[in-house]
Amino acid sequence: MRLRLTRNVGQGQVFTRTKWNLGQNVPLVLFPAESYAAPNTGNIRNREVRSGVLKKGQSLAFMRSFLIALFGFIFTFMIVMTIRTQMKVSFWDFPAWQPAYAANPWAVATLYDAYFGFTTFFVWVCFKERLFAAKVIWFVLIMGLGNIAMSFYVLRQLFKLKPGEPVMSVLTRRSAE
DSSP states (O other), X not given: OEEEEEEEETTEEEEEEXXXXXXXXXXXXXXXXXXXXXXXXXXXXXXXXXXXXXXXXXXXXXXXXXXXXXXXXXXXXXXXXXXXXXXXXXXTOHHHHHHHHHHOHHHHHHXXXXXXXXXXXXXXXXXXXXXXXXXXXXXXXXXXXXXXXXXXXXXXXXXXXXXXXXGGGGSSOOSOO
């Protein structure tokens, strides 16, 4: 399919999309590469433009609620699984279960994968947090508790959002924290 710029509309651009097999021209509105509304602009997501059903505030509230439910589920699930696993095999009985775990190459590879993921998440936390003490505390929590600490951190950031503030601002550093 080919796209040809026909005119600008607000912050977006209207393209004419030509389907190769039918030769039909179909108008298509494209906005800048942001997924959600940018602060202080009238941009709305492409899905909302196509459907015309969702309003900007409704989609932002839905996304925030969805993310709170998702990370709340992850947090709760990981707590329950940790308690359940601890009841079956004590973490503190390390010499008893360590040889079998270390003998399984997939277990070791998964452990490395998890900790590299924790490190990646921690780099983002370092970007978000300004205080050195907070960075140290979150490092210990993330490396010790893994996804429990990570899901808690995201939930904490989501609950800090002001009403109407885009969810994408969770990813950026705040000016005054």
